[in-house]
Amino acid sequence: DTEVTQTPKHLVMGMTNKKSLKCEQHMGHRAMYWYKQKAKKPPELMFVYSYEKLSINESVPSRFSPECPNSSLLNLHLHALQPEDSALYLCASSQGTGYEQYFGPGTRLTVT
Amino acid sequence: TQLLEQSPQFLSIQEGENLTVYCNSSSVFSSLQWYRQEPGEGPVLLVTVVTGGEVKKLKRLTFQFGDARKDSSLHITAAQTGDTGLYLCAGARGSYIPTFGRGTSLIVHP
Numbered sequence: 001d002t003e004v005t006q007t008p009k010h011l012v013m014g015m016t017n018k019k020s021l022k023c024e025q026h027m028g029h030r031a032m033y034w035y036k037q038k039a040k041k042p043p044e045l046m047f048v049y050s051y052e053k054l055s056i057n058e059s060v061p062s063r064f065s066p067e068c069p070n071s072s073l074l075n076l077h078l079h080a081l082q083p084e085d086s087a088l089y090l091c092a093s094s095q096g097t098g099y100e101q102y103f104g105p106g107t108r109l110t111v112t
Numbered sequence: 113t114q115l116l117e118q119s120p121q122f123l124s125i126q127e128g129e130n131l132t133v134y135c136n137s138s139s140v141f142s143s144l145q146w147y148r149q150e151p152g153e154g155p156v157l158l159v160t161v162v163t164g165g166e167v168k169k170l171k172r173l174t175f176q177f178g179d180a181r182k183d184s185s186l187h188i189t190a191a192q193t194g195d196t197g198l199y200l201c202a203g204a205r206g207s208y209i210p211t212f213g214r215g216t217s218l219i220v221h222p
Contacts, residue, residue, distance in 0.1 A: 004154075006154075033209075039151075040198060040215065040217050041214070041215065042200055042212040042213065042214055042215050043155070043200075043212060045209060048209060056209065088152070090154050090155075092154075096207065097207050097208065097209055098142065098204045098205070098206055098207040098208055098209070098210070099143075099204070100143065100145050100157060100160045100204075100210075101145070101157070101202070101210060102157060103147075103154035103155045103156070103157075104154050105153055105154045106152070106153065106154045108152060
C-alpha cells in the first residue's frame with residue numbers, strides 16, 4: 001500500500017476563519033512533508049517532519065502552523081489566510097529524507 | 113538558481129507522436145524520480161532511477177539516467193490523450209530533500 005490520504009479534498013474559507021488540513025499514511029514512513037502548489041508550477045516545499053520532529057520550515061508565514069501528532073498523521077492548521085494563499089496543498093511521505101516521496105491527492109484551498 | 117533544469121516547459125502534440133522530456137543538472141544525484149500529475153490531483157510516482165546509465169521502461173514510457181547521474185530523460189512512444197499532464201522530475205542528493213524541476217506540461221490532442 002503506497003497510499004497517502006488527505007482531507008478535505010476541497011476547502012473554501014474566509015480570511016478570518018480557522019481550519020485544518022489532515023494527512024495520513026500507513027507505510028511506516030518516517031518523513032512527512034507539506035507542499036504548496038500553484039497551477040502548472042512544481043510543488044513548493046513548506047515543512048518537513050522527520051521522526052515526528054519539525055526539521056525544515058521554509059520561511060513559511062506563521063498563519064500556517066504544522067503539527068505531527070504521531071508518525072502516521074500530519075496536520076496543517078490555517079488561520080487568517082490571504083487570497084494569495086489559494087492553492088493546491090499537497091502532503092507527501094517518504095521512508096526518510098532523501099528517499100522517493102509519495103504524494104496524497106491534495107486539498108484545493110480557496111481563500112475568499 | 114534552479115538546481116534541476118527541465119525542458120521543454122510546454123509541449124503540445126498529436127496522438128501517436130513521440131516525445132522526450134529532459135531533466136539536467138550540474139550536480140550529481142543519488143537518485144532521481146519522475147512523476148506525472150493530472151490537474152487537481154497529487155503527483156504520482158512513475159519511476160525511480162539510481163544507477164548511472166540505468167534504463168527503465170513502463171509500457172510506452174522509457175526513462176534513462178545519465179552515466180554521470182546528473183541528467184535524465186523521459187521518452188514517450190506513440191503518445192495517447194491519457195498521457196496528458198504535468199511531468200515532474202525530482203533529484204535527491206544523499207539525505208537532502210529531493211529538488212523538483214519546473215515541470216513539463218504535456219497536452220496530447222486526439
